Amino acid sequence: MLKAVILIGGPQKGTRFRPLSFEVPKPLFPVAGVPMIQHHIEACAQVPGMQEILLIGFYQPDEPLTQFLEAAQQEFNLPVRYLQEFAPLGTGGGLYHFRDQILAGSPEAFFVLNADVCSDFPLSAMLEAHRRQRHPFLLLGTTANRTQSLNYGCIVENPQTHEVLHYVEKPSTFISDIINCGIYLFSPEALKPLRDVFQRNQQDGQFPGRAGPDIRASH
Secondary structure, three states: OEEEEEEEEOOOOOOOOOOHHHHOOHHHOEEOOEEHHHHHHHHHHOOOOEEEEEEEEOOOOOHHHHHHHHHHHHHHOOOEEEEEOOOOOHHHHHHHHOHHHHHOOOOOEEEEEEOOOOOOOOHHHHHHHHHHOOOOEEEEEEEOOHHHHOOOEEEEEOOOOOEEEEEEEOOOOOOOOEEEEEEEEEOHHHHHHHHHHHHHHHHOOOOOOOOOOOEEEEO
16 A cells, blocks of 8 residues: 655745746646646556555645645545645655654555656656665655756765765755655655654754655665
8 A cells, every 4th residue: 555745835925936826826837738736646646556645735725726636536536635734844844744644544655746846757666666675765866967956955875775875955065966856755664753853843943854864865
């Protein structure tokens, strides 16, 4: 049994998508003729064993989003549910906050996808890599040139094992030409360390981000 989590974020103050963003939530922006997150849902639905798709964000569940979710459930014959955050929690915070719903039914693993990613979504290949050599956390990477890499999370990996040795989010200087694609595969045990990070960061008035132990890159 598998699940998928799509992180859709929430309303932002950015102006790059105006006037479209005045009326349409960013996850529903049309890409190749359909709402952006339909590509994510379709890719997840094609993975054998997929049982449920969860959307996490802090948008108010307005009519267009609700209508889209209802249509997606019918089209892909899968439960597609929206879990609304009480505040922007970040990647780690959202996963931790809704951990009980993510782990309900005891999934073997679950995918996590950022909603603003455009990709061919090689989810089946990631699952095969995960099953060949189990790690709690697998992330998809790709290569970029030195200038492009400064705009993304940069991964320094062990070239033999592909384990992540170092990770820097949007560095100010060149770190690596391998960048984070925003597509992940978690084992259930990968959520356990988030509890300590979440509680510690709550005390500091922060929320956890993408940090996690024993990370493996796939690219």
